[in-house]
Amino acid sequence: xxxxxxxxxxxxxxxxxxxxSRPFSxxxxxxxxxxxxxxxxxxxxxxxxxxxxxxxxxMAPRPPTPSTIPSKLTVNLVLPYDSVLSAKxxxxxxxxxxxxxxxxxxxxxxxxxxxxxxxxxxxxxNDITKYFLSGGFAFVHANSIADIIAIEATPVDRIDQxxxxxxLAEFQQKxxxxxTDVEKAxxxxxxxxxxxxxxxxxx
Amino acid sequence: xxxxxxRREGRxxxxxxxxxxxxxxxxxSLASSDREHTLLGVRSISTQVVRNRMKxxxxxxKITKAMKMVAASKLRAIQTKAExxxxxxxxxxxxxxxxxxxxxxxxxxxxxxxxxxxxGGINSTSVKISRGLHKxxxxxxxxxxxxxxxxxxxxxxxxxxxxxxxxxxTELQKNPLNYTQxxxxxxxxxxxxxxxxxxxxxxxxxxxxxxVPTTSTxxxxxxxxxxxxxxxxxxxLDSYEIEGGETKSEVLQNLTEFQFSCVMFNAMLxxxxxxxxxxxxxxxxxxRNAGDMLDRLTLTYNRTRQASITTxxxxxxxxxxALEG
Numbered sequence: 001x002x003x004x005x006x007x008x009x010x011x012x013x014x015x016x017x018x019x020x021s022r023p024f025s026x027x028x029x030x031x032x033x034x035x036x037x038x039x040x041x042x043x044x045x046x047x048x049x050x051x052x053x054x055x056x057x058x059m060a061p062r063p064p065t066p067s068t069i070p071s072k073l074t075v076n077l078v079l080p081y082d083s084v085l086s087a088k089x090x091x092x093x094x095x096x097x098x099x100x101x102x103x104x105x106x107x108x109x110x111x112x113x114x115x116x117x118x119x120x121x122x123x124x125x126n127d128i129t130k131y132f133l134s135g136g137f138a139f140v141h142a143n144s145i146a147d148i149i150a151i152e153a154t155p156v157d158r159i160d161q162x163x164x165x166x167x168l169a170e171f172q173q174k175x176x177x178x179x180t181d182v183e184k185a186x187x188x189x190x191x192x193x194x195x196x197x198x199x200x201x202x203x
Numbered sequence: 204x205x206x207x208x209x210r211r212e213g214r215x216x217x218x219x220x221x222x223x224x225x226x227x228x229x230x231x232s233l234a235s236s237d238r239e240h241t242l243l244g245v246r247s248i249s250t251q252v253v254r255n256r257m258k259x260x261x262x263x264x265k266i267t268k269a270m271k272m273v274a275a276s277k278l279r280a281i282q283t284k285a286e287x288x289x290x291x292x293x294x295x296x297x298x299x300x301x302x303x304x305x306x307x308x309x310x311x312x313x314x315x316x317x318x319x320x321x322x323g324g325i326n327s328t329s330v331k332i333s334r335g336l337h338k339x340x341x342x343x344x345x346x347x348x349x350x351x352x353x354x355x356x357x358x359x360x361x362x363x364x365x366x367x368x369x370x371x372x373t374e375l376q377k378n379p380l381n382y383t384q385x386x387x388x389x390x391x392x393x394x395x396x397x398x399x400x401x402x403x404x405x406x407x408x409x410x411x412x413x414x415v416p417t418t419s420t421x422x423x424x425x426x427x428x429x430x431x432x433x434x435x436x437x438x439x440l441d442s443y444e445i446e447g448g449e450t451k452s453e454v455l456q457n458l459t460e461f462q463f464s465c466v467m468f469n470a471m472l473x474x475x476x477x478x479x480x481x482x483x484x485x486x487x488x489x490x491r492n493a494g495d496m497l498d499r500l501t502l503t504y505n506r507t508r509q510a511s512i513t514t515x516x517x518x519x520x521x522x523x524x525a526l527e528g
Contacts, residue, residue, distance in 0.1 A: 055417070059293050062297050139297075
């Protein structure tokens, strides 16, 4: 058993090294003072168990609002299964807000907006990257950081025109044959998304 | 003198195998079969018995090794998904802050656990933290309910908090986790449970051997407005322009629901990773333990074998010397 111990330790160490050589970019161990109230209350009532950690311990604190307007906007575009853009410095983004296309420049007033299916365009110098978003939320903070949370985001050149037409026709058919409110709502959502896709391809 | 040594040897070998409280049939059969041998003190336990024991331990070792490999492959598959989903809850925490110490009337604790066992202590840890949160948030006029995901937490919490359990979901991991499934689940929970604050308890996956119990708090739109007016962490919320939707409260409602589904998605993925990681290390230590047991049994086997050979030789020699002399 002692003979196997160094081999085992080596295996563990190499496994640990393999893990830590790829640091999690979205993970930073920063303890904030905000949870101290929670931690104290916990320790008083339940002294034997360590208090659980809270999300702010895993996040780098955001920078405070600068006094002058910064030159670049920092954009984070996150999806449930990927972070498409994280802390990217850009000049402008145009988000498909529920009230229409909204342009966000550095120094934009702090906003919370719902998104409808449409195109997000990211302007960086002379490059414009367009993504089709399926909907979600966008937060613009006072410190010129924009967080866009969507469920799906695909680059526009990956969308197939034929499938869009077929999908649109299919959901229009469903709306005509829908009987209950739920079915009507679902069909309407489908039509909204496919029309937005259509507009994205043509516009 | 040799006889005394042999008698001692026999008792020494038989001692660990004779259990005063035999639990399983294998052990009880061992106890009964070798008890008569050691009483005689001449022949010790047969090698057959030790060989059977070695065979079963070897099989257990193979099974636990296989389970470890399976857990490792499942972990690899789900780990990338969990890492990619980590960006999902950060914008919400950046906007709404992290308020675990918020004081509300209706608390709902959502405990995430696994369906299958043999995964170390992570489910017990989650349940302990949930109970701790329950204690922390109990009081006059305050109520605290549980929503349980996973069999293991349900089995533990049903024992003493049965009346506080609002909903229980099991068999969530039959299909690989995806956002649509979690969104439907979150919708289900939000529709059926009255809440002011939802506290999600899960194990965050830090590394293959480290799992940190974590709790995320999601507040209902009314509480968000109340806290925004009161100032503090959410005080800046009023400075945000609300666009889209009809009224501010509608947008806040959608925001809360969206936040809950995003946080749940990440929490379930992290917990699944922690489960696989914990199972890997549990099965690994089990295989190592089985290996140690096998080494000890091999030594016992050889000693038994040599003792029986020596006994035979002595019998022959003493028989021969009796004939001569």
